[in-house]
Amino acid sequence: MGIENDIYSMNDWLLPGADHLGGLVVFISAIAILAVAGALIGFIVSSIRNGPFEAFYAVGRIAVESVPELLSISPRRVGAMTWLAFQEAIRKRALVAFALFMVVLLFSGWYITPNSESPVRLYLSFVLTFQNWLLLLMCILLSVFSLPADIQNKTIYTIYTKPVLHWEIFLGRLFGYIGVGSMMLVAMGVCSYVFLYRGLDHTHQIDPQSVTELTDTDDDTGETKVIGWEGETTFNVGHSHPFSLDADGDGLAARERQHTHQVTRNEDGTFTVSGPKEMLQARVRHLGKIRFLDRGGEPTNKGINVGNEWDYYGHIEGGTLSAAVFTFDMSDALLNEENQLPMEFNLRVFRTYKGDIVSGIRGSYYFKHPDLDIRSRSIPFTAKEEAETVLVSRSQENSDIDPTAPNLDLVENLTNADGKIELWIQCSERGQYYGVAQNSVFILKSNGSFFWNFVKCYISMWFQVVMVVTFGLVFSTFLNGPVAALASLIALGYGFFAESVRELANGEWYGGGPVESSIRLFNQKNVMVDLDEGVYVNIVKFIDARFFDGLRVFVNMLPDYNQLDTHSFVVDGYNIPGVVMIQQLLIVGAFFVCLVTTGYFFLKTREIAG
Amino acid sequence: MATTETMDSAAETPSASNEIVIETRNLTKVYRDFWGRQKVRALKALDLEVRRGEIFGLLGPNGSGKSTTMKLLLGLLFPTSGQALVFGEDPSKVSIKERIGYLPEESYLYRFLSARETLEFYGRLFDMPASVRRERIDKLIEMVGLKWAERRQLKEYSKGMTRRIGLAQALINDPELIFLDEPTTGLDPLGIREMKDLILRLRDEGKTVLVTSHQLADLQDVADRIAILHQGELKEMGRVDALLKVRDETQIRARGLSDAAKEEIRQVIQRHEAELIDIENPTTTLEELFLSIVRDSEARPGRRARVDRDDSAD
Ligand SMILES: Nc1ncnc2c1ncn2[C@@H]1O[C@H](COP(=O)(O)OP(=O)(O)OP(=O)(O)O)[C@@H](O)[C@H]1O
Ligand SMILES: [Mg+2]
Numbered sequence: 001m002g003i004e005n006d007i008y009s010m011n012d013w014l015l016p017g018a019d020h021l022g023g024l025v026v027f028i029s030a031i032a033i034l035a036v037a038g039a040l041i042g043f044i045v046s047s048i049r050n051g052p053f054e055a056f057y058a059v060g061r062i063a064v065e066s067v068p069e070l071l072s073i074s075p076r077r078v079g080a081m082t083w084l085a086f087q088e089a090i091r092k093r094a095l096v097a098f099a100l101f102m103v104v105l106l107f108s109g110w111y112i113t114p115n116s117e118s119p120v121r122l123y124l125s126f127v128l129t130f131q132n133w134l135l136l137l138m139c140i141l142l143s144v145f146s147l148p149a150d151i152q153n154k155t156i157y158t159i160y161t162k163p164v165l166h167w168e169i170f171l172g173r174l175f176g177y178i179g180v181g182s183m184m185l186v187a188m189g190v191c192s193y194v195f196l197y198r199g200l201d202h203t204h205q206i207d208p209q210s211v212t213e214l215t216d217t218d219d220d221t222g223e224t225k226v227i228g229w230e231g232e233t234t235f236n237v238g239h240s241h242p243f244s245l246d247a248d249g250d251g252l253a254a255r256e257r258q259h260t261h262q263v264t265r266n267e268d269g270t271f272t273v274s275g276p277k278e279m280l281q282a283r284v285r286h287l288g289k290i291r292f293l294d295r296g297g298e299p300t301n302k303g304i305n306v307g308n309e310w311d312y313y314g315h316i317e318g319g320t321l322s323a324a325v326f327t328f329d330m331s332d333a334l335l336n337e338e339n340q341l342p343m344e345f346n347l348r349v350f351r352t353y354k355g356d357i358v359s360g361i362r363g364s365y366y367f368k369h370p371d372l373d374i375r376s377r378s379i380p381f382t383a384k385e386e387a388e389t390v391l392v393s394r395s396q397e398n399s400d401i402d403p404t405a406p407n408l409d410l411v412e413n414l415t416n417a418d419g420k421i422e423l424w425i426q427c428s429e430r431g432q433y434y435g436v437a438q439n440s441v442f443i444l445k446s447n448g449s450f451f452w453n454f455v456k457c458y459i460s461m462w463f464q465v466v467m468v469v470t471f472g473l474v475f476s477t478f479l480n481g482p483v484a485a486l487a488s489l490i491a492l493g494y495g496f497f498a499e500s501v502r503e504l505a506n507g508e509w510y511g512g513g514p515v516e517s518s519i520r521l522f523n524q525k526n527v528m529v530d531l532d533e534g535v536y537v538n539i540v541k542f543i544d545a546r547f548f549d550g551l552r553v554f555v556n557m558l559p560d561y562n563q564l565d566t567h568s569f570v571v572d573g574y575n576i577p578g579v580v581m582i583q584q585l586l587i588v589g590a591f592f593v594c595l596v597t598t599g600y601f602f603l604k605t606r607e608i609a610g
Numbered sequence: 611m612a613t614t615e616t617m618d619s620a621a622e623t624p625s626a627s628n629e630i631v632i633e634t635r636n637l638t639k640v641y642r643d644f645w646g647r648q649k650v651r652a653l654k655a656l657d658l659e660v661r662r663g664e665i666f667g668l669l670g671p672n673g674s675g676k677s678t679t680m681k682l683l684l685g686l687l688f689p690t691s692g693q694a695l696v697f698g699e700d701p702s703k704v705s706i707k708e709r710i711g712y713l714p715e716e717s718y719l720y721r722f723l724s725a726r727e728t729l730e731f732y733g734r735l736f737d738m739p740a741s742v743r744r745e746r747i748d749k750l751i752e753m754v755g756l757k758w759a760e761r762r763q764l765k766e767y768s769k770g771m772t773r774r775i776g777l778a779q780a781l782i783n784d785p786e787l788i789f790l791d792e793p794t795t796g797l798d799p800l801g802i803r804e805m806k807d808l809i810l811r812l813r814d815e816g817k818t819v820l821v822t823s824h825q826l827a828d829l830q831d832v833a834d835r836i837a838i839l840h841q842g843e844l845k846e847m848g849r850v851d852a853l854l855k856v857r858d859e860t861q862i863r864a865r866g867l868s869d870a871a872k873e874e875i876r877q878v879i880q881r882h883e884a885e886l887i888d889i890e891n892p893t894t895t896l897e898e899l900f901l902s903i904v905r906d907s908e909a910r911p912g913r914r915a916r917v918d919r920d921d922s923a924d
Contacts, residue, residue: 069704080734084720091722154718158779161684161789162735163707609686 003574005562006438007287013583021552023583027590029553034594038601039063062604066597069165077164081172082179089142089180102191104130119200120258120279121571127192128567132461135185136468140488143177143472148481156608166603170596174473181465189458193451200279204233204240204253204261206271214244229265233273252277281573282453285344286443288328288423290314290436297321313348313437318361319430326441327370330421332411334443340391341410342444347383347425348435360384361432367396367414368422375399375424376408383434389444448575456576460566463588467559468492470595477602495561514547515540557594563587631787631818632660632683636692639678639842652678654842655692660820662786665813667833667850668822671904675842676822677715680791683820684712696787708736711785715792715822717776721765725756725775728764729782736783750778753808769796777805788812790821794828806832826900830854838900840907846899854899 016022021029039059046055150156159169211231215224229245233253241253241261249265259279264272292314294300316322335341349361360382368375376396381388395407396414408414415421423441427434471491475484519540564584569576639653653675660666668676681687682694685702697706719728729750733743751760754774764772773796780788790809794802802825809819809832823829829836830850838846846853867875 074737077735080731083734084723084731087727088720088722154714154716155720156718157681157684157686157714158712158718158732159735160686161707161710161712162732162783163704163737164735165704607686607688609681 003285003568003572004437004439007577007580008583010579010582013579014586021549023586023590026553026556029550030557030590030594033553033557034598038598042601042605062601066600066604069167073165073167073171077168078172078175081164081168082175085146085173085176086179088146089177100134104134118258120196120573123196123199125567125571127196128457128461128570131188131192132464132565132567135181135188135461136464136492138184139177139181139465139468140472140485140492142180143173143469144476144484144488145481146173146177147473147476148479148484151608152480154609160608166600167596170473170477170599170603174470174596174599177469177473178466181469182462185458185462185465189454193454196280200259201275202237203275204236204273206231206233206243206263206273208269208271211271233261233263280450280454282448282450282570282575283344283573284445284448284575285439285577286328286334286445287439288326288442290438290440291325291327292316292436293321293323293325295320295322297323313435313440315350315433315435316425316427318363318427318432318434322426324425324434324436324441326423326425327420328423328443329419330411330415331419334445335394335411336391338391339394341394343390343392344387344442344444345381345383345390346387346440348440349383349385350433350435352431352433361427361429361434363425363427363429363434365423365425366399367408367410368424369414370416370418370420370422372416374408374413376414378426380428450573453570453575456581457566457570459581460564460576460584463564463584464561466588467495467561467564467591470592470599471559474595474599474602477599478606491559492561495559498555498558498560499562515543559591629662630659631662631697632658632666632820633695633698634658634679634683634692635695637679637682637689637694638691639675639682639687640690652842653682656839656844658837658844658847660818662818663813663816664834665809665819665821665832667829667836668820668839669824669826669829669836669900670822670839671824673841674839676839677791678842679839680712680789680820680822684710684789708783709786710789711780711783711787712789713773713776713780713791713793715795717772719764719772719776719779722763724763725751725760725767725778728775729778732779733782738783746782746784750781754778755804770798770801773797774801777808785817787818788820790819792823792825793821794823794825802828838903840904843907845903845907 012022014023016025042059042062043052043055046058049055147156150159156169211229213226214228214230216227217224225247227247228251229249230243232242233240239257241256243251243253243261243263245251245263245265251263253261253263253273255278259276262274262277264274266272292300293316295317314324316324347363351361362380362382364378364380366376366378377399379392381390392410394410396410398405398408405413410421425434425436425441468488472484472488475487475491479487564587566576566580566584634656637653637656637658638651640648641650641652643649656675656679658679668679670676678687682689683696683701685700688702694701697709699706720731723731726747729747730743733747736743738746751757754777756771756774756778759767759771764775767775773793777790777793780790793805793809797805806828809821812819813834821829821833833850835847835849836853837844
């Protein structure tokens, strides 16, 4: 999950809609698919061994027994198994890997100074990525080898002859390793946080001699008055900050290397510089809904497809009526003390011919009432390939010349009864394009707490730990250690490019699904030619649509670790939205339920001494 | 497979009741490889009944299927065909595990735990209050003589010590039915004696014990009944004393006979009229019996050995 991903509201995410199945349907279908596949495979395997009649009985018995067994899970026994897994991990190997992490962290901590251009980014992206991988690898190793080792050493025989349910064996292990993983996660988190603070902490001095006093002479009285000070701090850890203070001797130094300092002038004429400020941010994004207008100004599904990008960006063509329209929920609360609306623009630029690369591509934006035909005058801007903060004044000029209302208020005049306002963005340069997505433009709501954002990022990491451990443990119920490790690694690797696979499954398929393409193949019809209308075409289309639904469910049954990775939010200093955390929780919960059940059946049907 | 003689003889064992605790019917196990191809026929159509309160010995050379039988009875293996019942139920049922104890042929315990932790762990898998658990653990550690090493990790234990802690583990829940797979291997002579005494004590407490061994002497002393397995086939089963009787021979023991008297006895016996001081069937040792069965079985595979033996007639 990156800052670029679309963030859906809970309802859209969970419930079926026009263009998606919704999490709930996917979950229920996944359960159904697993149940049918499990029963079928169990039946086939069992039939080969004992014949179909026995197999039918065996599958039925196992399925029927699972429920009362689930209900009679004893926390005490799960606790005992958890304790065992914990002891095993601690006494055997996990600490070694953890020590390795500490060493690497120490070394990297050495080089983390505010020396670099963007120290926070650098440090956070290194530490979070490195930790994430190390932790997940450790979790794989931890979870994958224990059950096979138990079977190989036959220690499991002794367990099996005690009144322990298969659920308890599986869950106990699972909780044990998740526990170990969590402990390491917490330790890593605390260490990185401390290192981050200590590594970036620095201050500057100010030589009073180098500071210029700013004075102003009163025209009437001829008195000179000090109105402020200007100067530059000393050069420390690779940078210095210019600053200017107000008449009281207070001020913030200029932002440099992702931070500033508070500067105060003391009574005796010396200056005090605080530690770094605003270094670690968690800006809260207030996102809107996007729609596009095509070059003729007509509504369109997506912008023009420029071809080399994923579907994520829509493109608006310069010098036409093409526009990206954002609809925001608007209220007074979003304005800052100076009555400005803080916004951020992250537009992509696409050139069809090479212009002046440095100067960017010109465009304009304006605000419009969603229902009425009133709008503010266009404000020109230049988009470069970087984030840009814009402070939009609350009072905007009216684009119509209307003496009764020369100015329009963002909240009073341009926001409708539902509290919505529209922001229109257009590109002015003919033949050039803007790439715009839902998250490209937003209102900066406030500054959240970096600490909590950091914690949220670690909670996401914890979700990944849960997934990896659960997958590893399920694999280890039927594979031996090394093979299970390999399978887990593949699942993990897959999980990191799952997004593109899903895009593929969701995307446009020219020539239709398997049935339609077979018909085309048979009739030798080009994929772009429409099939003749008729009942049978509808049937074909219906079958194909179900095929795609199935494909989507299937693709969703495989883990997508991107959805659980929020470190880019922290790195870029954006707040992780709560709804993302809840969705992650539900994803992990759904996987957890399916995987634990799968693991149970594998363990239960496995001949332990065979 | 002509005789089905031995079952009723168990009634003679004083502490054995008629309640059947373990039953196998036509129990067969074929080990297969990954592709389902047959590797070993480890057990062939075993029929067995063990009653409450008896000590039942499974005897056989290495690889004869003793451990396989035990694992089938514990639900660690699934039968290829036939059925195994423990307390009248499928051995994989969790409820019966509350009532059994198992000492594996090697101690399959976690080597990173100490003796006390091991017992604590297995104890927690049973439904017993913490106070009872602690009490039992103390008692068992005392019983197996490991008090002095209870806090050391099992990886530091000697073989015999591991065996002892394995036994303690098997008894943690005060089971009704105890499976001991070669309980004496790795023990010193004193340990073997203690193990035998323990088995007898367990019987006195009314528990049922299924014990395997190839240490013939072990079973001879303690088992009420034994079954002899060879290459997965049941070769012999019955009461130990009955099995060891040689029926076509007679042994006379007397004290203080003169040579003349002996001669006279010989004559008397020839005439079938003398008063005998002591006349009985001589016993062979289990070892001899065992070896003869194995030889017999190898000569005529697939047959039950020495079917003429019929202890119920004694
Ligand atoms: N897991 C297994 N896979 C394949 N074959 C096995 C397996 N376990 C046992 N066997 C085979 O089954 C046969 C019986 O083995 P089992 O362990 O029951 O013998 P045993 O009577 O206990 O021998 P021992 O006195 O050596 O313990 C042997 O031929 C053995 O090779
Ligand atoms: Mg054995």
